[in-house]
Amino acid sequence: MLKCTICGHTEFKRANVLWPLLIEQWEINAEEVDYINRQQGETCTHCGASLRVVALGKAVQKGLNDNRPLKEIASTREPARWFKKPAEPVRILDVNGAATISDVMSAMPGYIRGDYPDVDMMNMSFADNSFDMILHSDTLEHVSDPVRALSECHRVLKPGGCVCFTIPMIVGRLTRSRDGLEPSYHGDPSSGADDWRVHTEFGADCWTYLIKAGFSDVRLFSVEYPAAHALMGVKEG
Numbered sequence: 001m002l003k004c005t006i007c008g009h010t011e012f013k014r015a016n017v018l019w020p021l022l023i024e025q026w027e028i029n030a031e032e033v034d035y036i037n038r039q040q041g042e043t044c045t046h047c048g049a050s051l052r053v054v055a056l057g058k059a060v061q062k063g064l065n066d067n068r069p070l071k072e073i074a075s076t077r078e079p080a081r082w083f084k085k086p087a088e089p090v091r092i093l094d095v096n097g098a099a100t101i102s103d104v105m106s107a108m109p110g111y112i113r114g115d116y117p118d119v120d121m122m123n124m125s126f127a128d129n130s131f132d133m134i135l136h137s138d139t140l141e142h143v144s145d146p147v148r149a150l151s152e153c154h155r156v157l158k159p160g161g162c163v164c165f166t167i168p169m170i171v172g173r174l175t176r177s178r179d180g181l182e183p184s185y186h187g188d189p190s191s192g193a194d195d196w197r198v199h200t201e202f203g204a205d206c207w208t209y210l211i212k213a214g215f216s217d218v219r220l221f222s223v224e225y226p227a228a229h230a231l232m233g234v235k236e237g
Helices: 020-026 030-041 051-064 070-076 101-105 146-156 208-212
Strands: 012-014 042-044 083-085 092-095 111-114 131-137 157-166 200-203 217-224 228-234
Touching: 012 030, 030 042, 030 051, 042 051, 051 070, 051 101, 051 131, 051 157, 051 217, 051 228, 070 101, 092 101, 101 131, 131 146, 146 157, 146 208, 146 228
Parallel strands: 092 111, 092 131, 131 157
Antiparallel strands: 012 042, 157 228, 217 228
């Protein structure tokens, strides 16, 4: 039974979220439309977390070495579970945030929220070895150079730290750049905002981007195949 990694509940509801123009631009077939709608539009009836956020929560649990729902971890603040040593909380950078998981994790000491353009993933102002964990969810596809962005994550992570993230992944194809193709946007398709523009359509080889960025320990977490996956890159300690 699918269990929400954010709140621990097990009831989910579904709504379709894809629109015809995006389906046409990405050349998505009926099976892909179905599981991407699940990935983005199937949500926990208790806390509202989508399947992609549930997958991200699973990666975060592993990164914190704690399998309890994140809401429980954040509310109890149990040092033995997720503090490295007394008075030194895990430092977490949440880039752009994701509904539900960011609200819960913001209660954790050491949590920092960094939104674009104040935090540019390709040129972060943080010092080397600053964070134990970096999160981002469905953000990397909007970055013009995803390897550079992940390299920046690698740089600012402490040795042994991890980056946990989701991307819209089409598992039956390889990644392709949208350079030279008609501009495609997420969010409101009529907005045309540059930070919503999709630069990369990720496929089954998405894990290689972490390797190219300097991570040698790469992990994949799945909660519903083929709909919901999260990736983790661990910096060598």
